[in-house]
Amino acid sequence: MSAGSRATYDVVRVRKDFPILSRRLAGGDQLVYLDSANTSQKPQSVIDAVSEHYQVHNANVARAMHQLGTESSQAFEEARDKVAAFIGAPSRDEVVFTRNATEALNLVANVLGLAQGDLGVRAGDQVVITAMEHHSNIVPWQLLCQRTGATLRWFDFDDDGRLDLSQLDELVTERTKVVSLTWISNMLGTVNPVSQIARRAHEVGALVVVDASQAVPQMPVDVATLGADFVAFTGHKMVGPTGIGVLWGRRELLAQLPPFLGGGEMIETVTLERSTYAPPPARFEAGTPPIAQAVGLGAAIDYLSELGMAAVAAHEREVTAYALARMREVSGLRVLGPTEAVDRGGAVSFELAGIHPHDVAQVLDSRGVAVRAGHHCAKPAHTRLGVQSSTRASFYLYTQPEEVDALIDGLDYTKRYFGGS
Amino acid sequence: MSLDMLYQEIILDHYKNPHHRGLREPYDAQVHHVNPACGDEITLRVHLDRDTVADVSYDAIGCSISQASVSVLGDLVIGKDLDEAMALQEEFLTLMQGHGKVQPDEDRLEDAVAFAGVARFPGRIKCALLGWMAWKDATVQAVARRAATASAAMEEES
Ligand SMILES: Cc1ncc(COP(=O)(O)O)c(C=O)c1O
Numbered sequence: 001m002s003a004g005s006r007a008t009y010d011v012v013r014v015r016k017d018f019p020i021l022s023r024r025l026a027g028g029d030q031l032v033y034l035d036s037a038n039t040s041q042k043p044q045s046v047i048d049a050v051s052e053h054y055q056v057h058n059a060n061v062a063r064a065m066h067q068l069g070t071e072s073s074q075a076f077e078e079a080r081d082k083v084a085a086f087i088g089a090p091s092r093d094e095v096v097f098t099r100n101a102t103e104a105l106n107l108v109a110n111v112l113g114l115a116q117g118d119l120g121v122r123a124g125d126q127v128v129i130t131a132m133e134h135h136s137n138i139v140p141w142q143l144l145c146q147r148t149g150a151t152l153r154w155f156d157f158d159d160d161g162r163l164d165l166s167q168l169d170e171l172v173t174e175r176t177k178v179v180s181l182t183w184i185s186n187m188l189g190t191v192n193p194v195s196q197i198a199r200r201a202h203e204v205g206a207l208v209v210v211d212a213s214q215a216v217p218q219m220p221v222d223v224a225t226l227g228a229d230f231v232a233f234t235g236h237k238m239v240g241p242t243g244i245g246v247l248w249g250r251r252e253l254l255a256q257l258p259p260f261l262g263g264g265e266m267i268e269t270v271t272l273e274r275s276t277y278a279p280p281p282a283r284f285e286a287g288t289p290p291i292a293q294a295v296g297l298g299a300a301i302d303y304l305s306e307l308g309m310a311a312v313a314a315h316e317r318e319v320t321a322y323a324l325a326r327m328r329e330v331s332g333l334r335v336l337g338p339t340e341a342v343d344r345g346g347a348v349s350f351e352l353a354g355i356h357p358h359d360v361a362q363v364l365d366s367r368g369v370a371v372r373a374g375h376h377c378a379k380p381a382h383t384r385l386g387v388q389s390s391t392r393a394s395f396y397l398y399t400q401p402e403e404v405d406a407l408i409d410g411l412d413y414t415k416r417y418f419g420g421s
Numbered sequence: 422m423s424l425d426m427l428y429q430e431i432i433l434d435h436y437k438n439p440h441h442r443g444l445r446e447p448y449d450a451q452v453h454h455v456n457p458a459c460g461d462e463i464t465l466r467v468h469l470d471r472d473t474v475a476d477v478s479y480d481a482i483g484c485s486i487s488q489a490s491v492s493v494l495g496d497l498v499i500g501k502d503l504d505e506a507m508a509l510q511e512e513f514l515t516l517m518q519g520h521g522k523v524q525p526d527e528d529r530l531e532d533a534v535a536f537a538g539v540a541r542f543p544g545r546i547k548c549a550l551l552g553w554m555a556w557k558d559a560t561v562q563a564v565a566r567r568a569a570t571a572s573a574a575m576e577e578e579s
Contacts, residue, residue, distance in 0.1 A: 356483065358483075358486070362542070362544075375459065417424070
């Protein structure tokens with residue numbers, strides 16, 4: 001990341017692309033949107049792409065033989081090309097569209113349970129996750145283990161939110177079949193050393209699944225060099241629409257895996273007795289896919305590529321560093337996760353002494369500052385840190401320092417409101 | 422919407438000085454309820470003395486609204502006739518689900534009328550109801566258990 005291109009990152013201009021950021025809330029408050037780890041806002045170009053698809057091209061894909069069908073199919077497949085290029089996938093056939101990251105992770109967990117031969121997870125095998133996973137990367141593996149008799153194990157993390165890698169050789173062993181971990185924690189903000197863990201996993205013959213839901217939106221990603229076998233992410237957190245997610249998988253693995261859902265589009269031929277299945281990615285895309293959403297995701301990728309993911313990552317780091325510095329000034333505030341902007345994403349969860357996160361979020365909301373309160377679908381991570389819930393502010397490519405200031409002012413006000421110091 | 426509409430003085434008072442807190446003996450039923458959206462939790466016990474709510478005790482973690490609400494609940498139902506307490510629970514439920522359009526009866530709901538404003542904050546209704554739903558669940562269990570014991574006793578006699 002050169003200083004030159006950082007200087008050209010113009011957040012004020014970027015903000016103009018997002019119509020929602022200029023809306024007023026009840027009472028005339030300016031929106032301060034600090035909940036992008038939950039879902040990001042959408043630029044006009046994405047909104048237009050979805051709307052134009054419905055206005056001009058709408059038809060089902062693959063099965064419509066008319067002009068609209070051709071246009072729609074082309075637009076859908078073009079989106080797949082864009083995703084493949086954006087994440088450095090060696091082949092477009094490695095990109096499977098799903099509804100969201102959750103479905104992508106469930107897809108992998110299910111087909112690994114169903115697979116015959118070497119890839120299948122069976123009784124006696126072990127699946128390793130981490131204590132900082134989103135529920136979407138915990139529950140599918142619990143279900144898999146319950147169904148197959150495999151055992152679930154996990155990496156712990158320290159008080160600073162870093163994975164305990166001293167456990168690496170003891171946790172990831174010859175018995176390990178799958179290691180599934182988040183690249184960036186949506187609660188702690190930690191960026192995990194995926195490649196290092198993947199190396200060990202591959203040494204012992206385990207597959208590596210990466211939940212990149214928070215990573216793909218924030219930084220340059222190259223799946224070809226990451227070391228993962230499967231990568232899941234979700235469109236709505238990367239300025240794209242809801243209802244579309246991606247599972248990337250290594251081609252030779254996808255080719256060996258059985259279908260997840262059965263239905264239209266995923267077959268080669270069907271008789272009433274049995275069917276044969278299409279090759280990937282179609283094998284894993286039963287039924288009418290999220291077409292307009294894929295088109296919107298394509299537009300989102302165009303938007304991100306134009307900004308440059310290196311510039312997006314640099315901006316994210318800067319805003320996060322500023323926020324962490326300002327949070328240090330707030331007495332009674334404890335950051336849950338890394339307190340320095342090193343190997344850290346743009347989600348900062350914290351506690352405010354004596355005030356419940358719900359109440360913090362409510363008071364902030366009354367001033368137009370939107371944050372998340374609760375367990376952020378990462379209950380085990382909260383339990384590990386001995387807290388029941390937290391407040392989370394998360395930043396993105398349109399966040400400006402003034403919004404961090406509004407957060408800090410809001411926190412001071414919250415403390416006064418509840419009669420604190 | 423103004424914050425003070427939500428955080429009425431009465432609510433903040435109950436939050437800072439909750440009544441009836443802590444788990445007590447004796448009790449006829451105990452339940453554990455959570456709000457899956459935010460993780461707030463309550464363990465609540467009900468003790469019945471014939472048809473009177475003799476005690477409600479609890480241990481809870483949660484926001485000001487959920488904590489104040491269970492404190493108010495205790496004030497309202499302890500010592501009341503069972504049917505009357507159930508009716509009050511219904512009334513509170515109606516108030517919370519009334520989108521801010523239900524006029525609460527202050528003579529009956531007492532401090533609980535302070536929660537009228539909560540009904541306008543859809544995200545907080547579950548917080549206000551956590552303790553009340555737990556209480557209803559525990560009470561129904563306590564009544565059922567008593568009925569079962571009574572019929573067992575009758576069978577023994579016959
Ligand atoms: C790390 C992580 N994994 C998975 C998910 C699930 O994403 P989705 O709900 O779009 O499936 C999220 C977002 O909530 C997340 O932050």
